[in-house]
Amino acid sequence: MLLPWYALQEGLDSGAWLGGLWSSEDYGSGFAEVLAQGKWWLSPALLALMGCFGLSLLPIPRERRGTCLAFVAGAGVVLFAAQAWGIGLRGWTAGWLTALFGEMESRQVGIGAGAAVALIALLSLLSIGLALRGAFGGDAFVAGAVTAVATSILLFTAWPILRILLQAFQNGDGAFEPALVIERLSAAKIWSLRCLSGSGRCGVAWNTLFLAVACGAGTTALGLAFALIVTRTSFRFKKTLRVLTVLPIVTPPFVIGLALILIFGRSGLVNQLLEWSLGVPPTRWIYGFQGVLLAQLFAFTPVAFLVLIGVVEGVSPTLEEASQTLRADAWTTFATVSLPLMRPGLANAFLVGFIESIADFGNPIVLGGDYGVLSTEIYFAVVGAQLDYGHAAALALLLLVLALGAFFLQRRVVGGRSYATISGKGDAGLPVPLPKGARRWALSVALPWATFTVLLYGFAFMGGLVKVWGRDYTPTLDHYIKAFAIERSASGLIWSGAAWNSFWTTVTLAAIAAPLTALLGLLAAWLLVRQRFVGRAALEFATMLSFAVPGTVIGVAYVFAFNIPPIEITGTALIIVICFVFRNMPVGVRAGIAAMSQIDRSLDEASATLRGRAPQTLIHVVLPLLRPAMVGALVYGFVRAVTTVSAVVFLVTAEYELATTYIILRVINGDYGLAIAYSSALIALMLAAILLIQLAVGDRRLGRRAAQLQGSRA
Amino acid sequence: MSVEFRDVVKRYGTTTAVSGISFTVETGSLVTLLGPSGCGKTTTLRMIAGLELPSEGRILIAGRDVTRLSATERDVSMVFQSYALFPHMSVLDNVCYGLRRSGHSKEAAAQQARAGLAQVGLAGYEGRQPSELSGGQQQRVAVARALVLKPSVLLFDEPLSNLDARLRRQMREDIRELQQALGLTVVYVTHDQQEAMAVSDRIIVMNVGRIEQEGTPRDLYERPATPFLARFMGESNPARAHLHRLDPQRLRVQLGPATIDIDNGTASDGEATVAVRPEAITVEAAPGPANALPGTVVKASYVGTHIEYSIETEAGTLFATCPQVDRPLAPGAAVALVLAPRGVIVVESR
Known part of the structure; x- marks a missing residue:
């Protein structure tokens, strides 16, 4: 044990700990802490480690050794966790522990490098033990991977969310008061329905729900119109419509809101035009429900489109042809066959819109005005003057319940009833063109919408190129210069622009997080698709669940969970990276699962029977075949890390400021020019990154690869 | 091993x-x-x-x-x-x-x-x-x-x-x-x-x-x-038959009016299920030999190398393959089936 057990104030790279490994309480290694500092509670973990080492030397049969190893290492892990959570900064963390063991003189801070290594070693030994007993197909690598993925999800997704639950039940001093959560959740501010009678404002819970339902319905209708046009008409600009789907991925979520302000805001174009031509005084009508809804519709329609295009394409043309041979005309076929077949997909799209809406933070904070929703309310409870963590936790709990409720509803309603009719069998039918009425409806909805989206982005871009929007339309590059100025001086280049600091932090942290996201996601996907082990269903459920948890909730949860020992990382870059990784990992998992289910399972098995161990199989067989998915996960991990707001808004510090949070602060301060200039630069950067990668991947002729996979099977 | x-x-x-x-x-x-x-x-x-x-x-x-x-x-x-x-x-x-x-x-x-x-x-x-x-x-x-x-x-x-x-x-x-x-x-x-x-x-x-x-x-x-095995290993016709032991090695199988003596040292006397291989059935025009099983052709399909017949008999409908393709028998024809001993197998006896 050559590393300091506890976390260091000044970081591991300072080297100051080298001299204090034995003597100092702060810098001591695990053994030193036990022997010299009398921290007896650390000894079980270390003894377990030594025990396992001893076991591996004993000449005992394989299975018995596995059992012993698993038992000893498992006990070590449990005792490690017990001491880590049981003993905190001020001795025992709970009253009953003090009562049981007497007063604790000593204290301990967060775990450091030494403790982390010890924990990892114990977990690896545990998995080796289990593998020796024949679990996980007898493969130690698989066992280790499962343990690693499960532990990290437990620590960085499940534990923080559990912590929120706890926090909601605690009062300001950390005491447990179950009544408090009821009091917090029954406040009039949350549940009031006065807006319906016209005598005041509704509670934030209702606000959130109304908005989410409207957003879900709106995006579904719009998405369906787009999907029908692209798949079932001979509309000429289909390709252009598809480009729209890329936009929301690269756009920080509040940019639409900003653009709407430029058009409809107090000093926006519309208001100015009205004032100039009719003398109507400028209004603030864009701020509130209608503004947020509008922004969300623009932002999330592409997502619904992506969901629905798969659904519409999945309706088998043969079924429609069958309907037509049974004397049904085009419209009857559409109404009685095609639409009912799409129904599960429509429900899916609605719920996606619903979840996106309640999780959205950027648009409500920019456009909400008095119309508070849960995510903004949580933000103000944590960041604002109230500083009421309990209140924030209770609201986050409510938001979580809403999101999970929608998630479960989706699985219950849609899960078992997918009519997607794409199968291995050739389907020779031709899609039936849309009946006239439906076609006219789709076009009349979708086209103006698409035009407006383009306009919005155009204005958003132009907003960064004029002096002061609404007052002085002189073209200028001032905002860009202010943000991205580089000065040449005697000592070399100086990055003097206001945005550089947050820009580089964002890019660096995102670049660190993206490979980790892709790796962990694909590893989890590989385990879920290819390996059979106890708890597989639970693991799959856990990864999918974190999909549904709104970013705001994750952010708050991280603040609560990681600002006290044993894992004390609030305010560091580490917590932001971890947040990025575990927020975006489900995407990697999904991409991996989708790609992996197209690769014949017997390829893995062939490698195994050819003496390829699991890691070799991964490197030589699975990863080369998964390269497109891997690239996708990488890009997505990077882009999402750059554009995310809701989760990290609680985690940033002056030292580690991120681009999006920096922009949001500029917007809240009314400094639109700089914010817009910065956003445009970000969008351009992301677009360039995506295009570059698409070119690189496109060159690998995926069609041929698919043909090869088929060929080797045929 | x-x-x-x-x-x-x-x-x-x-x-x-x-x-x-x-x-x-x-x-x-x-x-x-x-x-x-x-x-x-x-x-x-x-x-x-x-x-x-x-x-x-x-x-x-x-x-x-x-x-x-x-x-x-x-x-x-x-x-x-x-x-x-x-x-x-x-x-x-x-x-x-x-x-x-x-x-x-x-x-x-x-x-x-x-x-x-x-x-x-x-x-x-x-x-x-x-x-x-x-x-x-x-x-x-x-x-x-x-x-x-x-x-x-x-x-x-x-x-x-x-x-x-x-x-x-x-x-x-x-x-x-x-x-x-x-x-x-x-x-x-x-x-x-x-x-x-x-x-x-x-x-x-x-x-x-x-x-x-x-x-x-x-x-x-x-x-x-x-x-199961008789059905799975090649084609076979299940039929109920009466068994009668002739000596320790020989067994007489009574299938409707037909009798076949086969080699079998294990089965006991009484009712039993036997399997008849289709290739062991020779289809002849009625009346045929004395120990033959009379029947009527129900279906006949020409498949190139042989003709497949479905024939209704007292022992049930039997499926037979006949290598003589020159003189096919039409449905309705009266026939006599001669069963070769090696194609009659006792699969279950009580």
Whole structure:
């Protein structure tokens, strides 16, 4: 044990700990802490480690050794966790522990490098033990991977969310008061329905729900119109419509809101035009429900489109042809066959819109005005003057319940009833063109919408190129210069622009997080698709669940969970990276699962029977075949890390400021020019990154690869 | 003994795929696991490979207990139904894969791989991609890839099911030839009874997770122990008959008005189910010989090499194949059926 057990104030790279490994309480290694500092509670973990080492030397049969190893290492892990959570900064963390063991003189801070290594070693030994007993197909690598993925999800997704639950039940001093959560959740501010009678404002819970339902319905209708046009008409600009789907991925979520302000805001174009031509005084009508809804519709329609295009394409043309041979005309076929077949997909799209809406933070904070929703309310409870963590936790709990409720509803309603009719069998039918009425409806909805989206982005871009929007339309590059100025001086280049600091932090942290996201996601996907082990269903459920948890909730949860020992990382870059990784990992998992289910399972098995161990199989067989998915996960991990707001808004510090949070602060301060200039630069950067990668991947002729996979099977 | 199963059980959750089977495979022999789909034969094969671990019981390979070992740690290799050639590697790289993983140098691996490819008649194809080969060639690459590791047991999982009929016969002869020339121990899985009979030293017939019967191809065809086996190994007509023992070796089977004396030392007197092979029925114009079974033709289909008849008799509707195609009998014709003793099998007696 050559590393300091506890976390260091000044970081591991300072080297100051080298001299204090034995003597100092702060810098001591695990053994030193036990022997010299009398921290007896650390000894079980270390003894377990030594025990396992001893076991591996004993000449005992394989299975018995596995059992012993698993038992000893498992006990070590449990005792490690017990001491880590049981003993905190001020001795025992709970009253009953003090009562049981007497007063604790000593204290301990967060775990450091030494403790982390010890924990990892114990977990690896545990998995080796289990593998020796024949679990996980007898493969130690698989066992280790499962343990690693499960532990990290437990620590960085499940534990923080559990912590929120706890926090909601605690009062300001950390005491447990179950009544408090009821009091917090029954406040009039949350549940009031006065807006319906016209005598005041509704509670934030209702606000959130109304908005989410409207957003879900709106995006579904719009998405369906787009999907029908692209798949079932001979509309000429289909390709252009598809480009729209890329936009929301690269756009920080509040940019639409900003653009709407430029058009409809107090000093926006519309208001100015009205004032100039009719003398109507400028209004603030864009701020509130209608503004947020509008922004969300623009932002999330592409997502619904992506969901629905798969659904519409999945309706088998043969079924429609069958309907037509049974004397049904085009419209009857559409109404009685095609639409009912799409129904599960429509429900899916609605719920996606619903979840996106309640999780959205950027648009409500920019456009909400008095119309508070849960995510903004949580933000103000944590960041604002109230500083009421309990209140924030209770609201986050409510938001979580809403999101999970929608998630479960989706699985219950849609899960078992997918009519997607794409199968291995050739389907020779031709899609039936849309009946006239439906076609006219789709076009009349979708086209103006698409035009407006383009306009919005155009204005958003132009907003960064004029002096002061609404007052002085002189073209200028001032905002860009202010943000991205580089000065040449005697000592070399100086990055003097206001945005550089947050820009580089964002890019660096995102670049660190993206490979980790892709790796962990694909590893989890590989385990879920290819390996059979106890708890597989639970693991799959856990990864999918974190999909549904709104970013705001994750952010708050991280603040609560990681600002006290044993894992004390609030305010560091580490917590932001971890947040990025575990927020975006489900995407990697999904991409991996989708790609992996197209690769014949017997390829893995062939490698195994050819003496390829699991890691070799991964490197030589699975990863080369998964390269497109891997690239996708990488890009997505990077882009999402750059554009995310809701989760990290609680985690940033002056030292580690991120681009999006920096922009949001500029917007809240009314400094639109700089914010817009910065956003445009970000969008351009992301677009360039995506295009570059698409070119690189496109060159690998995926069609041929698919043909090869088929060929080797045929 | 190369492979030994001792009371092996495999359960998935609550369903039992394999329920307590024991068998041994002698070194240098080709043993086939045969059965309808879902009978547990592929699960059994995968347990030999180590791709599935048994829920209960022991598995020994070459005398060593491998019950808990993963596929990688066992000295077996497998030819997959889909061939499972790595699509991103050349033919040579595919064959080298296992050699490289077991620690051979690049040159040594390539040399052995070339020899292996030559053995299956694919010298000169080293640089091709799997997608550039025909189905039969891919199959050979898969065999070479498994062969070069010189495993104690070579496993085949329905290796011919993706080939057309003509190629199938060719490949199964090649596999048998290679197995006998190299003295390989092979466990082979198929659901095709003819294929099994053509390649095997011994056949293990499985049904719903159990071993139904085990023996040489001739044993199983001529002396099926159960009605299932009589049905599964070739065509057969089940019929109720009366048995009467003539002496310790001979048995008289009374099938309606017809009597057939067969060799049988075990069945006892009384009612029993017998199986009649369609090729053992000679169809003659009525009235025919004295011990013949009278009947009426219901259906007649000409299939080239023979004519298939459905004939209604006192013992039930019998299916018969008749090699005389010159004078087909029309439906409604009265016929007399002569049953050859070797095609009448007692499968169940009470």
